[in-house]
Amino acid sequence: MSIAAALVGGTLNTTSLASRRLAGRGAFALFSTPLRRGRLRPAELDQIAGARTATMTVEGKSVRTYRWGSGERPILFVHGWWSRGSRVAPLVPGLLARGYSPISFDAPGHGESGGRSTTIMEYREIIRRLHAEYGDFEAIVAHSFGVAASFYALRDEVRAGRLVGVSGVGEFGYLLEKFSGHLKLRDRVSGELRRLIEDGLFPGRPDIWRNFSATHRPEEFDLPILLIHDDGDSMVLPEQSRRIAAAHGDRVRLIVTNGLGHNKILADPGVVDTVLHFLDS
Structure with missing residues (x-):
């Protein structure tokens, strides 16, 4: 685990103690945005x-x-x-x-x-x-x-x-598992991230984790x-x-x-x- 990943994951986990939704939004922004273009x-x-x-x-x-x-x-x-x-x-x-x-x-x-x-x-x-x-x-x-x-x-x-x-x-669920595992996110953060992916990226599309x-x-x-x-x-x-x-x-x-x-x-x-x-x- 890199120092950057440890810092980001630690920050999100700490934030979740005060606001699970705020931590989830932070994780969602990272999950849905490529951090480099190649x-x-x-x-x-x-x-x-x-x-x-x-x-x-x-x-x-x-x-x-x-x-x-x-x-x-x-x-x-x-x-x-x-x-x-x-x-x-x-x-x-x-x-x-x-x-x-x-x-x-x-x-x-x-x-x-x-x-x-x-x-x-x-x-x-x-x-x-x-x-x-x-x-x-x-x-x-x-x-x-x-x-x-x-x-x-x-x-x-x-x-x-x-x-x-x-x-x-x-x-498709492997992407969420890999992301959450890399940052060592607590269940309360990864659970909120899962909800935001379902409601924010794919609203109205049931069972995306199987269908994709x-x-x-x-x-x-x-x-x-x-x-x-x-x-x-x-x-x-x-x-x-x-x-x-x-x-x-x-x-x-x-x-x-x-x-x-x-x-x-x-x-x-x-x-x-x-x-x-x-x-x-």
């Missing part, structure tokens, strides 16, 4: 320079989109929290060589997009609009929180031939799924991918790597080759 990496510069960019507006926020290729045979990349669409860069050369058109975006509060916060609903709306523009995706490749968002979008009109989930969040989870209603999905997760991932535990695999059964292939962590895994040559082979097969 920097453009040097290895991504050439690929981003070659992308065709565009902008859409979602909930009043400007969203940057990227496309390589002609737009035919589209493959969508969905990034995670504190990340950006440029993380698709290691896959771009191989996808183009196979005749695919890689597409990605920066969610609100991330990368080059506007806004300070975002939700799984905004992710879904962006994915839906790109689907309306380019047609059915040959595949969706998603990372971290983007995996849960992709499963949710696939429940609602979006269609794809295959799905790749890397370091994926399988259960990749493990919920697996019978609604009928596409091959590749899951890749590192056994040393401390940000999203590999148990999340194991639970997705258990829920979806024979349509899933799960690969567990070693020593790649949560973020480096996307750029690993072996992982890139595995993803491309899965798309070829």
Whole structure:
């Protein structure tokens, strides 16, 4: 636990002794706002320079989109929290060589997009609009929180031939558990945070903790799924991918790597080759 996390968590817990609601609002502000946007990496510069960019507006926020290729045979990349669409860069050369058109975006509060916060609903709306523009995706490749968002979008009109989930969040409630555990929040704070998420971010939407989870209603999905997760991932535990695999059964292939962590895994040559082979097969 970092010193900053200890200070923040301690402050919220102390505040809750006087006002649970005030502490909950403070936790809610942190939970719903990415604290960093993720920097453009040097290895991504050439690929981003070659992308065709565009902008859409979602909930009043400007969203940057990227496309390589002609737009035919589209493959969508969905990034995670504190990340950006440029993380698709290691896959771009191989996808183009196979005749695919890689597409990605920066969610609100991330990368080059506007806004300070975002939700799984905004992710879904962006994915839906790109689907309306380019047609059915040959595949969706998603990372971290983007995996849960992709499963949710696939429940609602979006269609794809295959799905790749890397370091994926399988259960929406895991995000709350991870956040509360990282800050060591008392039950009175995490309980209030849970209520604010339900009432503030998703009013009128019952049972969000199940409905936004990749493990919920697996019978609604009928596409091959590749899951890749590192056994040393401390940000999203590999148990999340194991639970997705258990829920979806024979349509899933799960690969567990070693020593790649949560973020480096996307750029690993072996992982890139595995993803491309899965798309070829």
